[in-house]
Amino acid sequence: MVKVDEALWQRRWKEARLFSVSDHPPQEAKTYYVLEMFPYPSGRIHMGHVRNYTLGDVVARYKRAQGFTVLHPMGWDAFGLPAENAARDRGVHPATWTRENIAAMRTELQSLGLSIDWEREFATCDPEYYGRQQDLFIDMFEHGLVDRRESAVNWDPVDQTVLANEQVIDGRGWRSGALVEQKRLSQWFLRISAYAPALLAGLNNLPRWPERVRLMQEAWIGRSEGAEIQLALDTPIQDHRAITIYTTRADTLYGMSFVALAVDHPLSAACAISDPAVAAFLADCRRLGTSEAAIGSAEKRGIDTGLQIRHPLIPGRTVPVWIANFVLMDYGSGAIFGCPAHDQRDLEFARLTDLPVLRVVRSDTGEDAPIGSVAYTGPGTMMNSGSADGLSSDEARARIVDLLIEQGIARRVVNWRLRDWGISRQRYWGCPIPIIHCTSCGAQPVPRHDLPVLLPDDVSFDLPGNPLDRHPTWGVVPCPRCGRTARRETDTFDTFVDSAWYFARFCAPRASQPIDREAATRWLPVDQYVGGIEHAILHLLYARFFTHALRDLGRLDVSEPFSGLFTQGMVTHETYRTGGGQWVYPDDVDRSPEGARLRATGEELQIGRVEKMSKSKCNVIAPSAIISRYGADTARWFVLSDNPPERDMEWTENGAHGCSRFLQRIVRLCEEISGRKIDTGSTGHECGPVQRSLLRAQNRTIASVTEALEHFAFNVAIARIHEFVNTLADAAQAGEPGLNTALHAAVNVLCRLICPMVPHVAEHIHSALCPASDRLVAEMPWPVADASWLIVDRVTVAIQVMGKLRGTIEVPVDAPAEIVLETALREPTVARAVGDRSILKKIYVPRRVLNLVVQE
């Protein structure tokens, strides 16, 4: 086995500072910014990292070979809960734990041979970073983008912290998996909702994003056009004279059979004062809370308040007001009107409570029967709707809203589903929120000359909750305005804030300002961002928001952070269990086509589903083990070659082994060729057939690999390289004058083509080919195909009879149709298929196919 000295080449690249770029590249340089989502420093890299960073590295190396000045940085998303858990469980300080993990992971990442500018590295827990984040926050504070308010929050009882809506998945905390509870707390918010229109519109400027990510964000932002209508109460209660409802279906107003209030609606509370049954109902709903409601399909429940509103279009008609558990307080106005015939939810509620169901829209197919158990939600023609009868539902919607506007009881509004971003976390290991609370002056931002607000080191984790709260002195500071004793904010930022602007900091990581505007303008937006689909909403939306906001604050000149986005699939592996149900690591398994056995005991194992690699199922393969056994290039080659990168890939021992074998084969073949003498002085002879076909293959490969890399089709690029190596190996068997020169040239091209994928192997074979050269493949230009070798003189044409393949013939490329037909008919299988039937039609697609249509 040939050993490629990967560390040697990594050293050479580093010494040559090949991957270092300036914050301010010269004007004439073509720049390209490649970024992969930076990792959380858990201590070890996993296969997902290998895939992620290899994909990005291929792009970075490819673009560099094409003459771009490539920015390809790396850093650490270093704040977060696991560090505190380690502190609590093992008594290590979060900072120590994090620094040690970073050091270990950096070593592992560097062993992959990534073309990263390590001089730009930073961690979000560096005061140089988070202090500048505080600076940006104060900018936002001063521009009204920060808000403090008491709100019902999602409380994670395990992590003892507040979660954003986005961080609650199926009613559970995204990290702990614990059922989320409702709590009321004073929280800091970033007003992302103010940017809802811009964030929605901006999606149209992101053609190089996956369609589905844009759709997910669009749905999350959730624009809705409708109307707010004031419905007058028949009898005012306390100060309430009317109920404001929000609707997108004003056309169905004639079918209204109830109004429903959210449990938390102020009017609900007003009713509860005089009505014990309502009070009990409200208490009941609150007790269930969202936690339980979110788990499954909570039953629809409601209670009649006894209140009535006057129908705005039908004089004398009143409609009952209910309180219902399915009405959301924080969307629209917290109250709705119900038209059961044309809304499924309203229908279910009406059936439950025996409220009337009146059809007011006839479907376009003329259906006007009474509604059963399925509401009709489509468009149609109005019926049972007074003066609106006969109008289309679209016309009626506009007409009715106009009418109500004239009456002064309605206005058109646009509603958004996107809520403000709650960023307060009751944790220690995060960026302190730079605010001072003064009993007389209120919440004051920390003066900029006092930044950064550093985390204190002397904290303890032996009690639950936030250690910053318990610190004896850290929180005590003078009020920046009046000088009296005040208290620091002890909450820290959600760590998604840290990752919302790191890509901008990378442009000039040592700048005194948070963002060097000139450098950022030069490099941003990121040309190619690579990461997991799991960040489709959270991280990517926050980063977009920050970029829009920072532009408005004069910190940036771009609106969108990432012009190209690629979302890679997961790395999966088979799972194994013992008869007792214990998960077993693949390392401890002997796997054969017959089945799997525990290596230590020979016990037969159950082979489970192929699942995402995870420690809990033990189906993980440590990249370090693969690298030390086969080398980084084998790992890189495998994650690229297995399948298209956007899909989930399955890691298999066989696959990795096969990749290693192929790389070995390349090395052996190229070393053998390199050892041959170049035939000097015999240049006069004609280029033989072997050389010609080699040259054709070589140039075709350059063209097809280039094309594949442009489209992220790395598996196809690798298939083309396989084909080329097969051709090269065949050619090396032949004997022909001048062949060795051609073989050498082919190896030279090969090492440049594989360099983005397997850079160490590329350098190794190049150094064997040109031992005297001190040039590195990593700094060599991308090969360009010689167009003259892409031209073929003869082509294989498929011959079809009645669309069925009957044979293939070889003809000159420019052969006229008649010649092709003649040649085709001389082919026995074609002649037999045609028989004595006459040819009605001939379709000749030059260079590809001839289809003969014959009489039946």
Next chain:
RNA sequence: GCGGGCGUGGUGGAAUGGUAGACGCGCCGGACUCAAAAUCCGGUUCUGGCAACAGAGUGUCGGUUCAAGUCCGACCGCCCGCACCA
């Protein structure tokens, strides 16, 4: 329920509407070896046939076309996202 995506050999997958299964993995056979590993050569969609060849074949059914894995319609299955958003 709504939105999006995907169904191709034993397997991962390839294929601007123009020779389906490139390339790899696995498997089978052979060479080398005392043997194993490594390496090399050959075969490998299914059915029939010694073969030449013929028939079938890209989830199912239908359509457009000289020609459909690819385009259109309906259905089945799987995956992902969202979901009382009024």
